Structures are given as structure tokens and as C-alpha cells.
Amino acid sequence: MPKQFLRVRGARQNNLKHLDLDLPLGELIVVTGVSGSGKSSLAFDTLYAEGQRRYVETFSPYARQFLDRMDAPGVDRIEGIPPAIAIDQTNPVRTSRSTVGTMTELNDHLKLLYARATQLFCRGCAAPVRKDTPDSIADALFRHASACDEPPRALITFAIDVPENFSNDEVEGLLAAQGYTRLHRRAGRRI
Ligand SMILES: [Zn+2]
Numbered sequence: 001m002p003k004q005f006l007r008v009r010g011a012r013q014n015n016l017k018h019l020d021l022d023l024p025l026g027e028l029i030v031v032t033g034v035s036g037s038g039k040s041s042l043a044f045d046t047l048y049a050e051g052q053r054r055y056v057e058t059f060s061p062y063a064r065q066f067l068d069r070m071d072a073p074g075v076d077r078i079e080g081i082p083p084a085i086a087i088d089q090t091n092p093v094r095t096s097r098s099t100v101g102t103m104t105e106l107n108d109h110l111k112l113l114y115a116r117a118t119q120l121f122c123r124g125c126a127a128p129v130r131k132d133t134p135d136s137i138a139d140a141l142f143r144h145a146s147a148c149d150e151p152p153r154a155l156i157t158f159a160i161d162v163p164e165n166f167s168n169d170e171v172e173g174l175l176a177a178q179g180y181t182r183l184h185r186r187a188g189r190r191i
Pocket of ligand 1: 123
């Protein structure tokens with residue numbers, strides 16, 4: 001795809017002196033210069049103003065009355081300008097934790113999008129993470145077992161705390177009565 005440009009011709013907003021300039025779209029562009037050289041006149045009063053003005057024009061006349069209208073900038077022609085968002089340095093909600101995403105409230109929408117439209121993969125092994133049920137776990141175990149050459153065996157473990165008012169032997173007896181055949185005593189535990 002050929003590179004697209006935002007073309008400004010004859011910009012004369014505020015102190016700009018018939019500026020012609022081509023800006024590549026889809027790239028980060030920094031406008032620098034000494035105080036009074038027209039950085040804000042170009043970025044806010046020309047590019048943002050025109051992007052916003054054309055965006056607002058896409059709404060019906062009824063909806064437009066609720067939106068902020070900006071004056072058309074002093075410029076002969078601007079081509080290829082997309083809808084614009086501006087965040088200026090006097091934004092009162094700015095804190096050390098503000099980002100472009102939080103200041104524009106895009107973050108709120110992105111959080112919803114990422115939570116719903118994405119697939120989570122394990123950081124360790126890159127397998128897709130999915131929600132299991134007891135049935136899906138059993139299915140996976142049986143599928144795995146049938147692929148083994150040796151007779152399948154599964155070891156299912158869990159910790160048991162011995163309540164204060166029971167002895168180890170009593171708890172062992174209760175577990176044995178439920179069909180458990182092996183107990184492993186961990187250091188620091190009573191069973
Ligand atoms: Zn994993």
C-alpha cells in the first residue's frame with residue numbers, strides 16, 4: 001500500500017506564514033521549536049481544528065448542535081486528514097499515572113474489548129487457556145491415558161489438615177474408610 005500523507009497547503013492560522021507541509025499518516029510525529037514559532041497553531045489550531053470540524057460534519061444537523069464546533073482554520077487546503085483527538089498540556093485531570101488512553105477515556109473501551117475479543121494463552125507453554133469443567137478434565141485424562149502404552153495411572157492429591165480435636169490415627173481411619181490408600185506426611189503437619 002502506498003504511503004498516505006496528510007497534506008497541508010497555505011496554513012496561515014495565527015502566526016503561521018503560508019506553511020506547506022506533508023505529514024506521513026500512521027507515524028509518531030514530534031513538532032518542536034522555540035516558543036512562539038507556531039507549534040500549537042499548527043498542531044491544535046490547524047490540524048486538530050480541521051480534523052474535528054470534518055468529523056463533526058459527519059453527524060446529522062440535529063446531533064451537531066450538541067457538539068463543540070470549532071472555527072475553520074486559516075488554510076488554503078488540507079487533504080487526507082482523519083478524525084482527530086487532542087490532549088493539551090493544561091488538561092486538569094493529568095496525574096503521574098495519566099496516559100493518552102486514560103485521558104481520552106479510550107482505556108475504558110479497550111479494557112472491555114480485550115476482555116471479550118481476545119484469547120488468553122499460557123505464558124509458560126503457549127497453550128490456549130480455557131475454562132474447564134469436571135467432565136472436560138475427565139475427558140482430557142482419559143484421552144491422555146488411551147494414548148499411553150502402559151496401563152494408565154492417575155495420582156490425585158490434596159492436603160488434609162487434622163482438626164485439633166482429632167488424632168492422626170482417627171483421621172487416617174476416616175480416610176481409609178472412604179477408600180483412600182496412601183497418605184503422605186509433610187513436615188510441619190500432623191498427618
Ligand atoms: Zn502452560
